[in-house]
Amino acid sequence: MLIKGVWSEPWHPYQGDNQDGDFRRQPATVRNWITPDGQAGPTGVNEFAAEPGRYRLYVSLLCPWACRTLMARQWLGLSKVIKVTILDPVMGLQGWRFTSVDPDPVMGAHYLHQLYTRNDPRFTGRSTVPVLWDDARDIMVNNESADILRMLDSAFAPWSRPDATLRPEGLSTAIDDLNASLYNKFNNGVYRAGFARNQTAYEEAVADVFALLDNLEQRILDNGPYLFGATFTESDIRLFVTLARFDAAYHGLFKCNRRRIADYPALTVYLRRIYALPGIAETVNLDHIKAGYYGLKSLNPNGIIPTGPDDPFVAA
Ligand SMILES: N[C@@H](CCC(=O)N[C@@H](CS)C(=O)NCC(=O)O)C(=O)O
Incomplete structure (x- = not known):
């Protein structure tokens, strides 16, 4: 993780546990909202107005939290409105890294943590995906997928598929x-x-x-x-x-x-x-x-990838 802007130790998956051995997920750290007119949302500061082509999602296709933002983007019909950069699915010693297939367009970073420190040079915490980045202001908007799902659904209605919503009235x-x-x-x-x-x-x-x-x-x-x-x-x-x-x-x-x-x-x-x-x-x-x-070495030290199962998405 980063401590005061410096990568401190080899990446490991444990995010902390309590006395009982339970897994604890680090709360998201950057919580601004994109809104239709740039007014501040429920948390964070203002000046993130919805605009096509201005924002980018950094994701790993390993990650369920990141992929739920990608699903929302697809289902709402926003694939031409929100840009995406896909990271290497295998975590390295410095966490998420970029691939030569999809390099970082913002600063040519090798690691996602470089974007965290570009946004906040004294950042302390884990560099998690998803990250929603504002290309216009060159800062991070939000790194909490639950918020990102909501703002894609609410702020981008003018560019979404007609009548598409993830939160229908009354539900x-x-x-x-x-x-x-x-x-x-x-x-x-x-x-x-x-x-x-x-x-x-x-x-x-x-x-x-x-x-x-x-x-x-x-x-x-x-x-x-x-x-x-x-x-x-x-x-x-x-x-x-x-x-x-x-x-x-x-x-x-x-x-x-x-x-x-x-x-x-x-x-x-x-x-x-x-x-x-x-x-x-x-x-x-x-x-x-x-x-x-x-590829999580702490759970699978030899890195062997099982050959199965059969493709779960198509009937045999
Ligand atoms: N609250 C976050 C959780 C995201 C999260 O835990 N992402 C994991 C990948 S599945 C991650 O990036 N972990 C890197 C790390 O903990 O260093 C969200 O839902 O957006």
């Missing part, structure tokens, strides 16, 4: 409630299992993961095709990114191996249904997912 509270349990039990639940420091923390996390999957299987069966019936919402994006990585990475590497998503018939159809929506397949790259997760 906001229900979406927020579902998102809270999705986050704790599933999106972050798999990380709590994978990075648990003791048996109890691991078992609690795995119990959460599979209780939630059992519940969602029934929910989709009873009231599909999406989490809120016929309407695709932000919650579907949040669920999809973790489902998409589950059999390829979390089942093996994170020891979430009671069942695979392939063992849940309704969730399997749900996964394929969303994958087939326009533009979504471009946000999923199984090679990056496997290379990135199995």
Whole structure:
């Protein structure tokens, strides 16, 4: 991580744990909002007005948090409005790095942490993806995917697909409630299992993961095709990114191996249904997912990448 603007030690995945061995994710550190007229949003400062071509997302296709912003960008029809730079999926000793295929257009940086210090020369914290960057002002807007999903949905309506929204009227509270349990039990639940420091923390996390999957299987069966019936919402994006990585990475590497998503018939159809929506397949790259997760040396010292599973997105 960076300490007062200096990269301090070789990158490692642990973001801190409590006395019980639980995994703790570092809270996001830069929380400005793009708004239609540049007024400040719920947090941060003003002067980030929505404009096509002005903003850029830095992502890794390993990362579910980054990929949910990419999914929102595609689903809302903003692929020509928000630019994207894709990082190497394998974390190096200095964290996320750029590839020669998609070099950094802002400053020719080698590492993402250089953008954190370009934005704040005394920055202390982890250099995480996604990063939303303002090319016009040459500063970071936000590094919290939950905020970025909201601002893509709200501030960019003039450039979005007609009537496209991730938070349909009347569903906001229900979406927020579902998102809270999705986050704790599933999106972050798999990380709590994978990075648990003791048996109890691991078992609690795995119990959460599979209780939630059992519940969602029934929910989709009873009231599909999406989490809120016929309407695709932000919650579907949040669920999809973790489902998409589950059999390829979390089942093996994170020891979430009671069942695979392939063992849940309704969730399997749900996964394929969303994958087939326009533009979504471009946000999923199984090679990056496997290379990135199995490249985590602290969990997989020899770096061997499993050959399976079969492609979860197409029926055999
Ligand atoms: N709150 C953040 C979490 C992002 C996050 O944890 N990203 C991970 C990748 S999956 C990361 O960049 N980790 C690098 C590090 O911790 O050094 C969000 O949702 O945007």
